Amino acid sequence: MFTETKTSQQLYEDEKLRNTLLKKKLVRLEIKFEREKARLKAELKREEEICEVTFEQLDRLKMSFEIIKGKLDAHIEQLQTSLNDVDRPRSSGDKEFEELQARIKLLEDADQTSRSKLDECYIELSNAKRDLVDLKTTNRRLEMMNRMQKNIYExxxxQSHRAEIEYEDHKNVHEDDSLVKLGKTLVMPQIQSDTFPTNPTPTTQAVGSRSWSPIIPPPPSTDPVKAQMSPAEI
Known part of the structure; x- marks a missing residue:
């Protein structure tokens, strides 16, 4: 009887210890999750600030591009006018032709510079799009971690509900065994009395000058402290 009580109590204590360890593990996971969440939020905020700065730079580059484009169009018109003037008979001689060639060279250089800046604008725009994709990936990671935390809680x-059910099952089985043995203890002396009427009844049998009664073990205690004590200490 005492061995079975100790076994049931030990199972309950083991399950309780396992739940305690799981709770500690959950606390550590929550701390780790909060740290990761804070880090990701800070990273997300930093990426958003970078994107805002990038978009501002992109807007400035677009404005610069429009200004350069306007200047380039003006230079092209001047070049076209100059070319039209070249088609006419030259009245100002070779000096004017050299000046026209110099202006054409300047316009070509300005066009090359404008094209380079336009390429830089497209590169900045591509980087900004990639940063937006990274932000979406970070948001998906946060959602996945939230789902993981919900699954851990469930x-x-x-497990806690299962431990309670198992403990109740062990407790019920132990109480059934105790009732069966108690019934046997109470019924056996009556059977012996009916079979051997000369013997004294079990509750008043003389042993020397004393009487004895059947020893009924106490039911298993639900107190964790009493469960670890021997029957004599209780």
């Missing part, structure tokens, strides 16, 4: 709740 698993722990199921």
């Amino acid at each position: 698993v722990l709740e199921l």
Whole structure:
């Protein structure tokens, strides 16, 4: 009887210890999750600030591009006018032709510079799009971690509920065994009395000058402190 009580109590204590360890593990996971969440939020905020700065730079580059484009159009018109003037008979001689060639060279250089800046604008725009994709990936990671935390809570709740059910089952089985043995203890002396009427009744049998009664073990204690004590200490 005492061995079975100790076994049931030990199972309960083991399950309780396992739940305690799981709770500690959950606390550590929550701390780690909060740190990761804070880090990701800070990273997300930093990326958003970078994107805002990038978009501002992109807007400035677009404005610069429009200004350069306007200047380039003006230079092209001047070049076209100059070319039209070249088609006419030259009245100002070779000096004017050299000046026209110099202006054409300047316009070509300005066009090359404008094209280079336009390429830089497209590169900045591509980087900004990539940063937006990274932000979406970070948001998906946060959502996945939230789902993981919810699943951990559900698993722990199921394990706790299972431990309570197992403990109640062990307790019920032990109480059934105690009732069966108690019935046997009470019925056996009555059977012996009916079979051997000369013997004294079990509750008043003389042993020397004393009487004895059947020893009925106490039911298993639900107190964790008493469960670890021997029957004599209780």
